[in-house]
Amino acid sequence: MGIMMLQSGLLTTIQDAGRRGYQRYGMGVSGAVDVHAYIYANILVGNRQNEAVLEVTLLGPKIEFTSNSVIAITGGDLSPAIDGTPMPMYRAVQIQKGSILSFGPPKTGCRAYIAFAGGLAITPIMGSRSTYIKANLGGYEGRRLLAGDEIAFRRPASCPANVESRIMEPDHFGGTYTVRVLMGPQDDSFTEKGIETFLSETYTVTNEFDRMGYRLTGPKIEHVTDGNIITDGIAFGAVQVPDGGEPIVMLADRQTTGGYAKIASIINVDMPMIAQCKAGDKIRFQKTDIETAQKAFRDQRAKYRAMREAFDAPQPASEKPPAPAAPAPQPAAKAAAVSGTGPHPYRIVLGGKTYDVTVEAIK
Amino acid sequence: MQYPFIKIVSDTALAVVFGNEISREIITQIRAFDEAFNEEQIDGIYETVPTYCALTIHYDPGQILYGELCEKIRALLAVAHHAARISIVVMEIPVLYGGEYGPDLQKVADHNGLSPEEVIRIHSSREYLIYMLGFTPGFSYMGGMDKAIATPRLKTPRVLIPAGSVGIAGEQTGIYPIDSPGGWNLIGRTPVKLYDANRDTPILLDAGMHVKFIPVDETEYLRIKGRVEAGRYHCHTYVKGDE
Numbered sequence: 001m002g003i004m005m006l007q008s009g010l011l012t013t014i015q016d017a018g019r020r021g022y023q024r025y026g027m028g029v030s031g032a033v034d035v036h037a038y039i040y041a042n043i044l045v046g047n048r049q050n051e052a053v054l055e056v057t058l059l060g061p062k063i064e065f066t067s068n069s070v071i072a073i074t075g076g077d078l079s080p081a082i083d084g085t086p087m088p089m090y091r092a093v094q095i096q097k098g099s100i101l102s103f104g105p106p107k108t109g110c111r112a113y114i115a116f117a118g119g120l121a122i123t124p125i126m127g128s129r130s131t132y133i134k135a136n137l138g139g140y141e142g143r144r145l146l147a148g149d150e151i152a153f154r155r156p157a158s159c160p161a162n163v164e165s166r167i168m169e170p171d172h173f174g175g176t177y178t179v180r181v182l183m184g185p186q187d188d189s190f191t192e193k194g195i196e197t198f199l200s201e202t203y204t205v206t207n208e209f210d211r212m213g214y215r216l217t218g219p220k221i222e223h224v225t226d227g228n229i230i231t232d233g234i235a236f237g238a239v240q241v242p243d244g245g246e247p248i249v250m251l252a253d254r255q256t257t258g259g260y261a262k263i264a265s266i267i268n269v270d271m272p273m274i275a276q277c278k279a280g281d282k283i284r285f286q287k288t289d290i291e292t293a294q295k296a297f298r299d300q301r302a303k304y305r306a307m308r309e310a311f312d313a314p315q316p317a318s319e320k321p322p323a324p325a326a327p328a329p330q331p332a333a334k335a336a337a338v339s340g341t342g343p344h345p346y347r348i349v350l351g352g353k354t355y356d357v358t359v360e361a362i363k
Numbered sequence: 364m365q366y367p368f369i370k371i372v373s374d375t376a377l378a379v380v381f382g383n384e385i386s387r388e389i390i391t392q393i394r395a396f397d398e399a400f401n402e403e404q405i406d407g408i409y410e411t412v413p414t415y416c417a418l419t420i421h422y423d424p425g426q427i428l429y430g431e432l433c434e435k436i437r438a439l440l441a442v443a444h445h446a447a448r449i450s451i452v453v454m455e456i457p458v459l460y461g462g463e464y465g466p467d468l469q470k471v472a473d474h475n476g477l478s479p480e481e482v483i484r485i486h487s488s489r490e491y492l493i494y495m496l497g498f499t500p501g502f503s504y505m506g507g508m509d510k511a512i513a514t515p516r517l518k519t520p521r522v523l524i525p526a527g528s529v530g531i532a533g534e535q536t537g538i539y540p541i542d543s544p545g546g547w548n549l550i551g552r553t554p555v556k557l558y559d560a561n562r563d564t565p566i567l568l569d570a571g572m573h574v575k576f577i578p579v580d581e582t583e584y585l586r587i588k589g590r591v592e593a594g595r596y597h598c599h600t601y602v603k604g605d606e
Contacts, residue, residue: 023412023421025566026496026540125560135500135541137560185370185378230385231497231504233412233419235373257414257497265373293374294424301425 001067001097002121002152005145009061009103011211014120014139014151015252016052019128023256029236030130030138033211033252034111034275035268036300037075040168041115043308044072044092046160051119052129054145056112058278060103061145063114069095070117070159072166076109076173076276092117092166094159109173109276110209118158120151132253134212166311176202177273177281180288181239181264186229189261190241194222198263198285203247205281211253213240214274216283220245221263231259237266237274239285249274267293269300367392367440369433370417375409375424378417379436385415385506390494393418394571399439405432413570414495415504451603453490453573456538458529459584460486460551467548471514471531483578485509486550490573490603491536501540501558501566505574508536520546527553529576540566551576554588555598567598 005012015038018031032038032055042051054061060078073080073089080087081102087093089112095101101114122129122139131139140149160166187195203218227242234240238250240260249266250258251274266274267288277283370378379396382389393413400418401411407426412419422432460483461468472479491505508531516532521544524530528539530547539545540557553576557567568574579587590596 020421021410022500022566023410024496024570025500026498026502027500027566126565135558135560137500142560182371182374185372230383230415231495232414232417233372233376233378233421235376235419235421237373255498256412257495262372265376267374290371290374290429294428297374297424 001156002065002069002150003116004064004066004151005061005147005149006064006100007062007102008144008146009056010059011057012061012145013055013131013133013211014052014122014145015055015130016128017050018130018252019126019132019138022126023233026256027126027135028132028253028256030128030132030211031252032113032130034075034113034272036272037111037113037171037275038115039304040090040171041072041074041113043304043311044074044090044166044168045070045115045117046092046158046166046312047115047117047119051115051154052122052139053116053120054114056103056114058106058110060112062103063101065095065097065099065101066150067097067153067156069153070163071095071101072115073112074115074168075112075171077107077170078109078112079104079107080112090168090170092160092163094163106278109171110278111275116153117160118153118155121154122151130252134253161312162315165315168307171272171276173273173276175282176284177277178284178286179266179270179273180293181266181285182290182293183264183287184262185232186261187263189223189225189227189229190263191222191224194224194245195263197221198241198247199287201284203283203285205277205279205283207279209277209279211251213251213254214249214277216247216249218246221247223261227261228259229261231257234258234262235265237268237271238262239264239266251275267296269293269296367396369436371429372419374429376419376421377429377432378419379440380417382416385494387492387506389416390492390506390571396440399442400436403435403439405435407432414497451490451573452571453575453601453603454568455575455577455599455601456553456555457579457583457587457598458487458551458553458576459579459581460529462581464584465529465549465551467514467517467530468550471512471548471550474514475512477512482512482550485512486531486536487576487578490575493568493570493572493574495570496566496568499539499541499543501568503537503557503568503570503574505536508534510534514548516546517548520544524549525552527555527557529553552584554584554591555596556591562594573603 015032018029125138136142201219203216206215208215240248242260367381381392407423409421468479472482493503513534524545528549529551532547
C-alpha cells in the first residue's frame with residue numbers, strides 16, 4: 001500500500017541523495033537538485049538521510065493515497081492541497097487512505113519535495129533509488145512518473161515521534177539570488193576583465209534549465225583564447241563558460257566529465273537557491289574561499305543533526321502540543337543562504353514553543 | 364607550475380593534476396596514484412574520477428576538510444610516484460564489421476585509400492588503452508589507434524546510434540554503450556553489453572584497461588548475442604605482463 005499517480009505533473013521523479021561511486025564509469029550522480037529541501041523533507045517525516053522522495057517540478061502531480069501515511073512537503077511553494085484544502089508545507093502532515101494530494105499554480109521556487117514516512121519501495125540500482133532519465137535508469141522504470149503508476153511504501157505504517165510538532169521555518173525564494181563561488185578550476189582560461197564581468201554582473205536564467213544544468217544569459221565573460229579544455233571532472237555547482245561567453249551551472253544530472261572551461265563553482269550550501277530558480281530569475285556571483293565554504297557546510301550539517309534530535313526527543317506527557325501557529329516569514333532567501341561566519345542561529349518550533357538555538361561547527 | 368599539483372574543483376571536490384596533454388605517461392601516473400589513493404580508504408571520500416590529465420576526488424567536507432585531504436595526498440604523492448608498475452589487462456571485444464552493423468566501413472576505407480578488409484585488419488590488430496570513461500554510462504575514450512584509418516566525424520550527427528556500435532572519430536575509436544545520438548563513423552557492432560544496469564558490474568570496461576577487437580562473422584555474432592542475453596557470455600581477458 002502506498003500511492004497511486006492520477007496525473008503525472010510536468011516532471012515528477014523519484015530521487016534520493018544520489019548515486020555515488022560510479023562516476024569513473026561515466027555514470028552521473030543524479031539525486032535531488034535541491035539537497036537542502038530534500039533533507040528537510042526526510043527529517044520532518046523521521047526518515048533516515050538517504051530515503052527516496054518525489055521531486056516535483058513547477059506543475060505538480062495528482063496523487064491518491066492507497067493507505068494512511070505521514071508526509072511532508074518542502075522546497076518551492078507549488079500550491080499543494082489535500083482533498084482541495086491547501087496543505088501546509090514544512091511540517092509533518094497525517095494523510096488518510098483515499099485522500100488526494102494535488103498541486104495548483106507555482107507560487108515560489110521551482111521544485112518541491114514530498115517525503116513519505118517509511119520511504120518508497122523502489123529497488124536501488126547501483127546503490128541509489130534516484131531516477132536518471134538519460135540512461136533510463138533507477139527510480140520507477142528509469143523514467144518520470146506517469147498516471148497509473150503505483151508505488152508502495154518501503155516500511156508501511158511508519159509514523160515518526162511527535163508528529164504534531166514536526167514543524168520547520170519555511171525557506172523563502174525570490175528576488176535576486178547572490179550565490180557564493182570558489183574560483184576555478186579553470187579561472188586561468190579567462191581574462192582579468194572576464195573574471196571582473198563574472199563577479200560584478202547579474203545573470204538571468206534562460207528557458208534552458210533542467211536537472212542537468214541551467215543556461216544563464218548576461219554580459220559575455222571573456223576568455224584568454226577559448227572555452228575549451230582537455231576533458232576533466234565536473235562537480236555539482238560547477239559554472240562552465242563555453243566559447244559564447246555565457247555561463248552554464250551544472251546540477252544533479254550533469255555529465256561526469258566535460259571539455260568546457262569552468263570559471264568557478266557555487267558552494268554547496270548556496271546551491272538550493274539555484275535549484276529553486278526558474279526562467280527569468282536573476283543570479284549574482286560572489287567570491288568566497290574554501291575555509292568559509294566548508295565551515296558553512298559543516299554548520300548546516302550540524303543544524304540538520306540538531307533538528308533531527310529535537311524532533312525525536314520525548315516530550316512531557318503533560319505538555320500536549322497545541323495547534324502550532326504559522327511560522328514567521330523570513331527575509332527572502334535567508335534560509336537558503338546559511339551564513340558562513342560564526343555560530344549559526346536557527347529556530348525550531350516544537351510542541352508549540354519556539355526555540356532559538358545556536359550550533360557551533362563540529363570540528 | 365610543477366606537476367603534480369592540487370586544484371580546488373568545488374567545496375566538495377579537488378583535482379590532482381598530472382599534466383596538460385593527452386599522453387600514455389600521464390594516464391599511467393594518474394592510474395597508479397588513483398589505485399594508491401583508494402587503497403588508503405580515507406574516511407569521507409565519495410569517489411575518484413580519472414580523466415586525461417587529472418584525478419578528480421569527490422569528498423564530504425563534513426568528514427574531511429580540504430587542507431586535511433591535501434596533506435594526505437601530498438604524503439601519498441611522494442610514495443605513489445615510484446609505484447607505477449602496472450600489469451596490462453586486455454579484454455577481447457568481438458565485433459561484426461561492416462554491413463548494416465557498420466554502415467560507414469566503406470567510407471572509412473575510401474577516405475584512407477584502403478579496402479574494407481584492410482580497415483578491419485588495422486582496427487583489430489592493436490590493443491587500445493582506455494584513457495578515461497565519461498559522457499554517458501560506460502563510454503570509453505580509447506587512445507592509440509593507427510592514423511592510417513583516422514576519419515573525421517560526420518558533419519551531421521546521427522539521431523540514434525544502437526548500443527554496441529563501434530566507431531571512429533578522428534584518431535579516436537570507441538564503442539557506444541547505450542543507444543544515443545552521435546557523430547562517429549560506425550564500422551561495426553559488438554553483441555557484448557558494455558552497460559547493463561542489472562549486472563553485478565554494470566559497466567564492463569574501466570580506465571587503464573586495454574581493449575582488443577576480435578572480428579567475428581554474423582553466425583558467431585548471433586551466437587554470442589544469444590549467450591549475452593542469457594547472461595552466459597564473458598569476454599576473454601588476459602594479462603600481458605608489466606608495463
